[in-house]
Amino acid sequence: MARPSVYLNGTLPPCPDPFNAAEWCLGADVPGDRDAFIAVDPDKGVIGTWSFEALRAKVLRAAGALVQAGVQPADRVVLCLGDVPEFPVAYFGAIAAGAVATPLSSQLSTAELDAIIASVAPRVVLGGPRSSLPVAALDAGEPCHVVRCRPDDPALLVFTSGSGGRPKGVLHAHRAFWARQSMHLGWHGIRAGDRVMHAGAFNWTYTLGVGLADTWSVGATAILNAGRRDPEVWSGLAQQMSPSVFAAAPAVYRRILKYGTNLQAWFASLRHAVTAGEALSPVLLDAWGRATGKPLLEALGMSEVSTYVSTPPDRAAEPGVAGWPQPGRHVAVVDDHGVPVDRGGIGGLAVHRDDPGLFLRYWNDAELTARAFAGDWFLTGDLVSMRADGAITYAGRADDQMNVQGYRVDPGEVEVALSLCPGVSACAVRALDVKDGVSVVAGWVVAEPGHELTKDSILADISTRLAAYKCPRELFRVEALPRTANGKLVRRRLSTDGATRL
Numbered sequence: 386m387a388r389p390s391v392y393l394n395g396t397l398p399p400c401p402d403p404f405n406a407a408e409w410c411l412g413a414d415v416p417g418d419r420d421a422f423i424a425v426d427p428d429k430g431v432i433g434t435w436s437f438e439a440l441r442a443k444v445l446r447a448a449g450a451l452v453q454a455g456v457q458p459a460d461r462v463v464l465c466l467g468d469v470p471e472f473p474v475a476y477f478g479a480i481a482a483g484a485v486a487t488p489l490s491s492q493l494s495t496a497e498l499d500a501i502i503a504s505v506a507p508r509v510v511l512g513g514p515r516s517s518l519p520v521a522a523l524d525a526g527e528p529c530h531v532v533r534c535r536p537d538d539p540a541l542l543v544f545t546s547g548s549g550g551r552p553k554g555v556l557h558a559h560r561a562f563w564a565r566q567s568m569h570l571g572w573h574g575i576r577a578g579d580r581v582m583h584a585g586a587f588n589w590t591y592t593l594g595v596g597l598a599d600t601w602s603v604g605a606t607a608i609l610n611a612g613r614r615d616p617e618v619w620s621g622l623a624q625q626m627s628p629s630v631f632a633a634a635p636a637v638y639r640r641i642l643k644y645g646t647n648l649q650a651w652f653a654s655l656r657h658a659v660t661a662g663e664a665l666s667p668v669l670l671d672a673w674g675r676a677t678g679k680p681l682l683e684a685l686g687m688s689e690v691s692t693y694v695s696t697p698p699d700r701a702a703e704p705g706v707a708g709w710p711q712p713g714r715h716v717a718v719v720d721d722h723g724v725p726v727d728r729g730g731i732g733g734l735a736v737h738r739d740d741p742g743l744f745l746r747y748w749n750d751a752e753l754t755a756r757a758f759a760g761d762w763f764l765t766g767d768l769v770s771m772r773a774d775g776a777i778t779y780a781g782r783a784d785d786q787m788n789v790q791g792y793r794v795d796p797g798e799v800e801v802a803l804s805l806c807p808g809v810s811a812c813a814v815r816a817l818d819v820k821d822g823v824s825v826v827a828g829w830v831v832a833e834p835g836h837e838l839t840k841d842s843i844l845a846d847i848s849t850r851l852a853a854y855k856c857p858r859e860l861f862r863v864e865a866l867p868r869t870a871n872g873k874l875v876r877r878r879l880s881t882d883g884a885t886r887l
Contacts, residue, residue: 389725390718390732390771397566397713400741403533406540406562407448407481410597411441415577415604422597424470425626426612433470433611440601442528447478450526454509454518458483458532459539461505465498465513467491468586470611471520473597475511478523480540483532484508485556487542488588492852500551501544504749536560536741542748543590545688546786546795546855554748555688564713564742565599565691571711572684572695573659575630579605580654582626584619584633587611591662594691595632616640620651627654634662638673638681639823648676655679661692663788664779667704668821683708685779687765687793689744689757690736694777707769707779715740718771723759731780734769735762787816789826792854796876799857802850803828806843808836813866815876817859825858829866829879830887838862840887860887 417438424433435443456462462479464487466472479486487505489498495514502515510517534540541557573595575581583596587609600607608626610618619641623631631652638660645651657680658673665683673681685707686692693716695708710716715737717725726732736743738761746754757763768780787794796814803812810833817827832838840860847856862885867878
């Protein structure tokens, strides 16, 4: 008899009640004199160190400043501070105060920023052109006590690319931070005493999660680069800081391999490295192993549930295998109706709605929230197959979403902005592979009669509406877009053949 593609990898202990995610993440039981955070500059060396005691004090002062500014539990606090050490202090300070931390990319255009602020109606905006509270106030607040919250109370609102020309908000509960223990066990294996170096910016959710929250919650030391991030700096920083775990997106590993030398010696301190944000190509996995002699562990995830499928530290990575369901995860591969397919068959990767790490809902969009589920399963949009041992093999996307350099981008959002550019009669967008494991956002445009389109003019216009990472890197002019007999756009048939590169 065929075996259905369903995998239940045990359960996590229930989240305590009451529970505040910030208190949990700041290592409440970790000795205060242990190093929590080291900021390092490739040109200047170590430029700052915080102990756990100092970190907790900073966060509680930030929470106090927000309370003094009128922030109450469940209020939104928008964070536009950019890539600076104050970002995580404000982030955890907002959560400690019982508010909903709402981190925004510093790459957002003014139009995108204004639309999000109007949508979330924040009590406070920190940083950026709409700031309502000086950043300096965070360190001048009267320390407050951590607010007691329920596991299902909202704690975090993150925005990711969405269809319809606007980003979608993903609302998470405090329990989602407790559920990150699945990643400790099934992916990065960070433990007390580790030195964890993350290659991401201070304000990236990947950094805030793995590089800081996961690291601090077990009493490990977080190491972040506060200077330039040129490709050649990471090997030197690894040699200088002796990390036991290194975390980055695949693009960073590609650059390290391209520009680094003597990597086995420079990364000698590593127990392993971890990667997420985009699919890990077998070529990159093999090249990293040969160059460093260290394991590279991949995870598959998304904003709605963080990572949930990964290669654990005690298992050898397999080329082409995204990983196995993490401990505590209930995962299935389902058809369009939410019915599990037979093992070995291709279907949609789904996470059970009872997963403690699953988001609460999409912000102000009940219809989108309902469409994301089929019965008891949240549909991730990834096409995969499940082996007999539970291994997940990635087969692409069920929808047209693009995964570009660690960012998930909806082509519909880019197309709306592209269609508004002067002289564009019709347009379409998809990811374009430019080399192994590397893809960029590409656009195909049809010009209005008598209008001469140029790449510079289009990018100058679209950049006023979209963050830089969403803007097309390649543009092609065509006479018509591929459509079905009923006029529906078929993005997979977009081709560079016969198109004119702008």
